[in-house]
Amino acid sequence: MRAVTIRDKEILVEEHPDPVPGAGEVLVCVRAAGINGADMMQRRGLYPAPAGSPQDIPGLELAGEVAALGPGATRFEVDDRVMAIVGGGGQAELAAVHERQLMPVPAALDWPAAGGLPEVFTTAHDAIFTQAGLRPGERLLVHGGAGGVGTAAIQLAIASGAQATATVRREELREQVAALGADAIAPEGFAEYGPFDVILELVGAPNLAENLSALAMGGRICVIGVSAGAKSEINLLALMGKRARIHGSTLRARPLEEKALAARALEREVLPLFEAGSTRARAGSRADSKAPALTVPIAETFPLDEAAAAYDRFAEGGKLGKIVLTL
């Protein structure tokens, strides 16, 4: 099979042996695979793939059709449309994935959307609900609202009856972010728009002090991205005074059972919201029972052979939504 390959910090497309699905695994014929910030870090040699994942093939998510079943795999049948978060190796023609990590692809989604959904929606859902416990009526602030995780978090918050505010550095993207249901603001002076119950930090340490000022009593800060820097001063007395907590998290290093739990939560709580005209019955949701379905904003797709260009496009920034490889 052919796959994106990292060699000496370069993005190539090379031949690799076909993976063989082991016990409980499914061989997926990949149709689309999103690019994420972790791939950028892996290219720079800063974020090696976890043990058991291909070390030289990047890709944390994929969507495709079931090509074959390993011994004991029973959840899916050949030709089923599936998608998943994987520890690595997603940007390839074939991938062997444990069936408990796989989710069915909602009928309303095309391949690019399915290939760009798992990482950002699982990350956003895990961070704002499972970790930070966002509740209907609460206020969410997303730092980096135009990116993949940001656009997912905004839509999930709105769908659950919470309110969303998002900082967006590029003025030209704010209108598109606002169309997702958020108040889209400039990063400068964001604390004026608070207090916020939950802050999703995708940018990094420079925001930390102002995040603490902007936090409501009992507020929660989820740090899942530090692209602008990892180290900052923290005032623990301010943390105590707000009775606040700060979570740090990554999905990639989690063991199979935790990734599978996150996939089940997404299947149950999020995937139904992607069906067109889905009824949002959750407490606090908008009055119209036929709310618009969630979407996976796609900035641009690239064929596998143009993977290097896709990576460059991702690194460039200034986009709304995902960069996805199509196969």
Add this chain to the structure above:
Amino acid sequence: MRAVTIRDKEILVEEHPDPVPGAGEVLVCVRAAGINGADMMQRRGLYPAPAGSPQDIPGLELAGEVAALGPGATRFEVDDRVMAIVGGGGQAELAAVHERQLMPVPAALDWPAAGGLPEVFTTAHDAIFTQAGLRPGERLLVHGGAGGVGTAAIQLAIASGAQATATVRREELREQVAALGADAIAPEGFAEYGPFDVILELVGAPNLAENLSALAMGGRICVIGVSAGAKSEINLLALMGKRARIHGSTLRARPLEEKALAARALEREVLPLFEAGSTRARAGSRADSKAPALTVPIAETFPLDEAAAAYDRFAEGGKLGKIVLTL
């Protein structure tokens, strides 16, 4: 009534008007009232009492007998032995306390123990279980193991089937801390004894970086004291890598309903453990069904008139357990 009074950062004992119990409140004839770090901060003008509490009478906890019932108070009868956390005003001959904040005093406890129990055991229980979710078999590290909250946290952890390690600055106190069931160690190089699932931080910011190194994957740090400093650098990438969280908390500023919930949790989960020979039926507890009862270590008691000396003794440090005023 007579009460400890803070005037110009001095500790005096002065006459005050008797409090009158309002709706749902109980008038308590105070027999013992513990001194806490918050009283020290209040004396220095750094920690004003919350609205609705006496501003010039310190004291966050008390034990005594019910002297009278306000309108609609039904949980207790006159002469019942009760104890509570209060927002202030505990170090006085009389105090009006909402009945939902009060707890019955276990028969095995004398007045000094009852007067020194509520603040430290509620604080420790709330921090390590309600917030940090300490589980049987997990490892707790307590920074400041010889103090009131530290000795409470160690005993609660052991009683719940967890393991406890405690840093104790004064070598001469380590044996007494070890007698409570903890590994008592010097603060220097504590991370060598990890990894720890929960770290209870009673000392402050200087420990933060080493705390993050000493934390197990998925670990939790609870910051409830910053006597050695509040500001520190934090590496958010380390927090993400450990999938860790940092809680800040204080009890004092919480509204009535949250203080009442904490009191109910203590009644249900902790007070039975103070009865001599209580059966510890909790998962993971020691094999002997008649485990020794929990204790409230008392360093020294002072009569109300010697409140200033009691405050000086507290500030001096180097003690194991509580300083309690007796009335």
